[in-house]
Structure formats: C-alpha cells, structure tokens
Amino acid sequence: MDSLSVASARSLAGAATTRARCDTRGRATPGIRTTVPVRVGTRARVPGPPQWSGSAAAAPSSSTRAATWSVLSVRGGSPLGGRLGFRIGGGAARPVPAVRAKADRRAKDDLIDDDILRRAMDMADDDFDDVASEDELRALDMLDETDGAIALDDDNDDDAVSVAGLGDDYEFDDDDDAGAGAVEEEEEGGEEGETEEDEMEEGVALLRELFEYGAVDVTEWIELGEDEDVEVSGIANDSRVVLGGDVYVCIVGEKMDGHDFALDAVAAGAVAIVCERPIDGLGVDVPQVVVPSARAALPRLAAAFYGNPSASLTTVGVTGTSGKTTVTHMVRSILDANDVRCGVIGTTGYSLDDVRLTPHGGVWEPEEKDPTKDRAATAPGWLAPYRGKYDVPTASPDALQCQQLMAGMLDNGARAAAMEVSSRDLARGRVDCCDFDVAVSTNLSGDHLDDHGDVASHRNAAAELFRRLTDPERQRAVINLDVSASEDGEKSFDAAAYFSEAASAVPVVTYATQEDKADEADVFVERADLSLFETAVTIRTPVGTFDAITGLVGEVNVSNVAAAVAAGIAMEIPLDVIAEGVEAMESAPGRMELVDEGQPFSVVVDYAQTPEALKRAIESVRKTGANNVITVFGCGGDRDASKRAEMGRVADEYSDIVFVTNDNPRTEDPYKILDDIVAGFRDRIYELEAIKEEALFPFLKDMYLIHPNARHETMKLQNMCRRYVIVDRFYAIRAAIAMAGEDDAVLICGKGHEDYIVVGTKKHWFDDRVEARDALQKIPGVQEAGIDTSNLPWGRRDRAGSGAGNVLDA
Secondary structure, eight states: OOHHHHHHHHHHHTOOOOOOEEOTTSBEESSOOOSOOOEEEOOOOOOOSOOOOSOTTOOOOHHHHHHHTOOOOOOOSSOOOTTTTSOOOSSSOOOOOOOOOTTOGGGGGGTSOHHHHHHHHHHTTSOTTOOOOHHHHHHHHHHHHHHOSEEEOTTOTTOOEEESSTTOOOOOOTTOTTOTTOOOOOOTTOOTTOOGGGSOOTTOEEHHHHHHHHTOOOSEEESOOTTEEEEEOEEESOGGGOOTTEEEEOOBOSSOBGGGGHHHHHHTTOOEEEESSOOTTSOTTSOEEEOSOHHHHHHHHHHHHTTOGGGGSEEEEEESSSOHHHHHHHHHHHHHHTTOOEEEEETTEEEETTEEBOTTBSBOOOSSOOTTTTOSSOOTTSOSBOOSSOOOOSSOOOHHHHHHHHHHHHHTTOSEEEEEOOHHHHHTTTTTTOOOSEEEEOOOOGGGHHHHSSHHHHHHHHHHHHHTOOOTTTOEEEEEOOOOBOTTSOBOOOOHHHHHHHTTTSOEEEEEOSGGGTTTOSEEEEEEEEOSSOEEEEEEETTEEEEEEESOOSTHHHHHHHHHHHHHHHTTOOHHHHHHHHHTOOOOTTSSEEOOSSOSSEEEEEOOOSHHHHHHHHHHHHTTTOSOEEEEEOOOTTSOGGGHHHHHHHHHHHOSEEEEOOSOOBTSOHHHHHHHHHTTTHHHHHTSHHHHHHOSSOOOSOGGGSOGGGHHHHHHHHHHHTEEEOSOHHHHHHHHHHHOOTTOEEEEESOTTOOEEEETTEEEEOOHHHHHHHHHHHHHHHHHTTEEOSSSSOEEGGGTTSSOOOOTTO
16 A cells, blocks of 8 residues: 555544634634645645535535545434334433434444454554555545545545545644644655645645535636646635635625625735626736625535534524524533533524634634723713623624634534524525534514515525435424414414424424423423422423423423423433433523522513514513513614514503613614604503693603603603603613512513613613612612612602602712
8 A cells, every 4th residue: 555545544543523723813713824825736636525416505415424524423222213203212211322423433333344444543553565455445445435534546646635624623643744734745756846835734725625525616717727726724705804815705795795895805815716706906816716606605615614513513403583592502501411512603692611702713802801890780871881891793603604613612622502593594594504413493473574574485484494404314303383472362373384394304303382282292391380580390201201490480481491302302312311401501691581689579681672572571471470560671773663662562561560761772862762662652641541630741751851840740640650761771770670579570671681782883881680680789778778769769768759869860
C-alpha cells in the first residue's frame, strides 16, 4: 500500500468531530488559518462522496449521510411496532441509552467486521511501505464510506485525497509527518518551487470542492479557470463581518441586495463572491461563482464547510404559533436529566448550560464593562445605560448562523440541540440542511397570518418541518392533537391530521390535554392541578404513567409539558428520567416566568405581544385560582399599530385591574401609543353609570398630561374603574404589585426576556423581572410603615383617599 494511502488512513482513524473555535468576531470556525489565502493551482482530485439530491432544503438522506458526513448509530432494543408505529417498551421505563449520537464511532462495530477493522486501524500506525491485504483495503474503504472524512482514489495516478468534511478539524498523531490539520500530498515530480503556503492547511476548503460537496449547481465560473481553485477559510453573507479568506454570498433580501455590497466584502478580505448575476468592478483577482439562487446555495455551502454539525447532534426542532421557546427549554431539562448536554437556539438567545453563544457560534464575552451589573433595579425615566450585556438578537438565525451555532455547540461539548423553528424560518429557508431527529408541533393559530396571508399557507409552511423527516429508523414526529380555540371561542385550526400526513414517512408520537383526545393520544395529561406557584400533573405514556410537580405555572404550560414529555418518549428516554426532568423544569426566560419572593400572591412575567397571546396568558393565570388578575402591558412603537386597541380590549375584558404602560416606544410618542391602546376600552368605561356621574373630562390618560388642578380627580376616577394609565413602566410595575392582595396574580406582559427598553433609537437597561423582584422586596416595608398602596396615589392610611402624601413619586 502506498505511503499516501496509509497516511490518509491514519488521518481517518484519528479524525475528530468538528471543533469550532471562536475568532476575533465570535464566529464558530473549523480550526482554520488566519492568513488570507491565495489562489492555488488545480489539485488532483478523486470522485467525491455521494451528493445530496432533491431540493436545497433537504439535508442528506440517511444512506448518503453515512457515506458523506457521519456514522449513524444503530438503535438497540426490540423491533418497533404497536400503537405508535413502534414498540417503546412495557409499563416501566427501560434502562436503555436514550439519545445516541449520530456520529458515534462505536457504530462502526455494527457495520464492519471487528477483526478486519482492528487490523485496518493498526495498519494506520505501521510503516508507510507495509503491504495491506485485500481485506484490509476493503475495511479502509468501508471506513471511508462510514466516516466520510477522506475519500481514497485507488484509480487516480496522482494518489490525491479529497477532504469531504470540509469543516472538520483533522487530528493527527504526534509522529505524523504531515503535521496537525494538513494532509501532505507526496507527489513525485511536484511543481518546482512549491512551498508550504501552497499546501492545504487546517480547515481550509477549496472553493470548487465546497460547491461539489454541497451539491450546489453553478451557472458560471467567472475569473476562475478550470485549472485553478481558491482556498476558502470562511463563509459570510454580511459584508460587515467578512474576514480575510471568506467567500461572500450575495443574498437578495426584501429591502437590501447583497450584490450591492460585494465590493465592500472584497475590500474586507473576501477571496470569492457567490452571486446570482455577474458583478462589475471586482477585477480579475476575485472569482465570481454565479448560481441560480444564492439563498438556496448558502445553507448547502455552510453545512459542507462546517461538516454538517446537526448530523453529529441529536437535534429537536419545535414549531408552532406559541410555546416554542418554553418547549425547547423543557426538552433541554429532560435531556439534562439524562446526562446529555443540550444547547438551545431560540428567541431568548443561544446557550449551552451557562455558556452563551454569539450569533456566529463563538462563546460570548462582554466587550465592555456593565455599569449596572450590581444594581438591584433600574431607575425611573429610562436613565440606566445598556452596556456590556448579552444582547439577544431580534431575528432568527439565518441559514449560515444555524450551522455556525451548532458547530459552536459541538465545540463546547453539546450532544444535543433544541431549536425553535418558526413557520417563517421554514418558508425563508433558514433551517435548510439542518438534520432534525425529532420535530415537535405545539399549536397553530392565526397569530402569524401577517407572514403567510391565510391559515392554509401558515399550516403548509409549518408542515415543511415534518416533510423533511424521511428516516423511520432514526427520526420521529411529535404532534399535538389538541385543537386550538379561535378568537370567538370555537375550536379551530385542527392541524394534527395535516401534520401527521406530512410526517407519514416516520413514526409519530401524539400528545393531548383535551378530554376528547384521551383515547387517541399516546401521551395524555390525565390530571393537572393548577395553583399560583406550581402545577401538579399526572401524565400517561405508552411506557407507563407518572406524577410530577413542576414550578411552571399557568394552564398554557400543561400542554407544553406534554409536548416535552412526548419528545422524551420519541427519543426513548427512560420514563423515570423524563419525570425527573419535568420536576426540574424551570420557566424559559420571560415565558410565564414566576417571580417569587415569598409573597402571598403570584407575579408572572410573559412575552405576550399580540391580542391572542395576551388573552391566553390572562386566562391561563386566572385558572390558577387567582382572586384578581392585575395585568400590566403596553405596545411597542414603530410596529403594527392596528393591534393596539384590540390589546386594550382584551386586557379590559379578561382582567380585573389593568395598567396600560410603556413598552418600547422607539421613535413614536409614548403618550400616543397609550392613547391608541385605551381606545379599545375607553367608550365602555365612559359609559359606566358611576363614571358618567363623576367624570367631567377625559381621564384615561397619564396624569402628567392632565392639568395639575385635575390630577386628584383623574386618580380618583381611575381608582373607581381600576383602569390606570402610567407612562413610566418603572412606576406601573410597582403600583400593580403594591395593589395586589392575597391570592391575586400580577401578570406583566410584553417584554418577557428583554432586559432593555428602546426610547428613540437608544437602548436603556430595563428588565421586568428585575423590577418585579425589587418591588416585592421593598414594598412590604412601605406598607408596614403605614402607607396605603391599594389605590393611587399612595398615601398615609389615616389620610387615604385624600390625594395627599403621594409616595409613589418619592
């Protein structure tokens, strides 16, 4: 066997999974060089591994992936069958490994004869001039097909190798003459004057091979001859984050066209441009690769470059109108209980345990000092600066960032990832080439019709996640059988049958909480006892029934718990471990999150920003047994103004006490926003008999808009109807909490996990949870000092109602 083949076998035997590193801009990169690559001459190649087929959205099939990317482990246990379409087990939890890494090297033992494999592995450590037997060569070929890291070409006279997992960090033995991360090509008669700079370095991909392994169709190669190639050390689709050696992909967006920024990308160090049309002015030194769709090419190129990291993770995708954030965190809790490190990708950020990631997969670190780090609360008037904090992206990760985030999670030791997948993400191709093992649906309602136009389009977009499940040996669908209620109270949006049909290629695990679905569901919540501070459930599954008490509150979380349990069943996690994960569950940040300082009433912070979400949150809290529901909310500026009055109507109809306050006003007049919200219930209040007799002027305004002589009367009238308008959210939260009595519930909606407020174009530190906790700690002292906080303004009990002694402003 020639020296090059044995060296290649050695590199294959020692290859590791992608090890993403963090560069100067927080990007996950596959251990690449930092120098700007130069154009290189053509390298001899061999036929690549099997290519992807189908649409750009499709990840590699299971058979293709085995040859291209990773090893698919073989599931143990009995043949699958039964009500779920497979047999999960008897009435008790089975002691089986729950989550099996798709790139588990041990799976080779199921595919290759042990003795031949062992000899092949040993052979890699022998001298280069050893002669291999036919069995050993066959084992090496099978290793190649299994790992997909190096493709050997016995028929190629140049004895070249082709790196398939372009993003992998190839590890070599200490005595390997090739050096870490570089496969040395020992060709006789090599070009005169060839230097180390001309050789492939660690993690650097050849441009043509990147397109080959990504199976990206190319319309035209410009300024790149057939005998030329370019070394690429990264991918970027934003000219502002281009690093030297990147290939820049021109994405055509709704408002901007990436082609317009190609020159900026080249100036920043891009060595090649992927575009949909030729771009003038780039010069002969910058190759252009013209493709039919740059948007469709991006996920394929990214998955190829980063080694398809989702194939090395047990990946759970959660779609639905609401509940996605909560369910992903619940899934992580169950996986944590099963000793599987799970990262989360969603609207509250990107995290792995206590590690936070940048949108490009690097480990986040503050770039400046946080001046509010040790403060217990903010300050009135939006005075607290917002610096040195983890700024959660407002948009979902794009197709490139999805690959970078998963590579970054792998680098930090993750074995699984739970990811929010909205219908918008699916429609825009953001999760193309992500390989999901389990797809979960939460619910489907009309909240996002502005993105899709109608219910049918919304449903079709969400169903795409289930159509991508094609491997019945590995992939599972988890579908909610409950029927969501429409705004008029009638049941509608029954998407279960539609999603089940979309997932017809794989086994389906169903779950439900509604009584009429009890016999049909695989996972069913037989009992849910709601209270202000916890929820007790009894859940029946195909492998047994268990009881659990969780700190999650609200009726909405009952269905979310069922979804997470069904996902655990789909991953074959033992039932006792699932139960442990349920009891360990904590609220997702800002999602029906309980703030508990030992008070005799509950305080819940939620992200509800639409009329339907607000109604769902209020009704959910009311069903915990609250005497009064006190709702604090607002609406963001520079956003859909048409929903403001409806938000006001919902809060007025379903709450006992309402505080209308500021959200992120941005560039709008905050007082105008409050007025738009109040329009949803102003007429009803003004027509109340008691109010008609007292009110001589419009009083549903912030008192600072009222003439000083009328402020006392304004507060009196707002106290009478229990509808308050306070522009400063700092005061509104404290007033609501101070007004709460035993067994009441204060629901603070609109911002959820956000730890800032945007005024104009500037962010200021403001966190509803921090403010609520501070109020809970300080207000008891105010009340013990003899201050009456049951009405506004606060005053001494002996002078309550007089309007004197207002300490809310103190």
